[in-house]
Amino acid sequence: MTREEFSEDTASEITAGFGNRPEMLVQILHAFMDRFGYIGEEAVRLLAANLNLSRADVHGVVSFYHDFRTAPAATHVVKICAAEACQAMGSRSLADHASKSLGLAMHESNDRITLEPVYCLGNCACSPAIMVDGKTIGRVSPERFDRIVAGLDGRS
Numbered sequence: 001m002t003r004e005e006f007s008e009d010t011a012s013e014i015t016a017g018f019g020n021r022p023e024m025l026v027q028i029l030h031a032f033m034d035r036f037g038y039i040g041e042e043a044v045r046l047l048a049a050n051l052n053l054s055r056a057d058v059h060g061v062v063s064f065y066h067d068f069r070t071a072p073a074a075t076h077v078v079k080i081c082a083a084e085a086c087q088a089m090g091s092r093s094l095a096d097h098a099s100k101s102l103g104l105a106m107h108e109s110n111d112r113i114t115l116e117p118v119y120c121l122g123n124c125a126c127s128p129a130i131m132v133d134g135k136t137i138g139r140v141s142p143e144r145f146d147r148i149v150a151g152l153d154g155r156s
């Protein structure tokens, strides 16, 4: 999904749409993610000013939720389910394999791929599940993971 570049005017329109109410911070952060794809330092500064919060307050909420990215994503976003049903079916070792084979820790990106955890994709019957560029894929073995990742540039 192509996101637009962060602009203070657009960001302020979004916060005004929520009445600049500090209790709407999580909803506003989701709106920023939809619009800009991440919550950067300038977004944190603007949110703190517009909602009359400290930057530490905003940082605290951004870092608490796994959904909020603090840097732009790479071309492809690969999410590995870390919730219970997938863990029971080996998602931890799949995540270890993914980290090793991509050379990325969770929440890191290289020039091609961003690797992130996700907490249930609603595909528990087909654990372990991953999501690649918004598409859910079930029953992913380490070998299948490698094939999926190798095929990514063909469909970018």
Ligand code: FES
Residues within 6 Å of the ligand: 081, 082, 083, 084, 085, 086, 087, 119, 120, 121, 122, 123, 124, 127, 128, 129
């Ligand atoms: S626990 Fe992984 S899809 Fe539900």
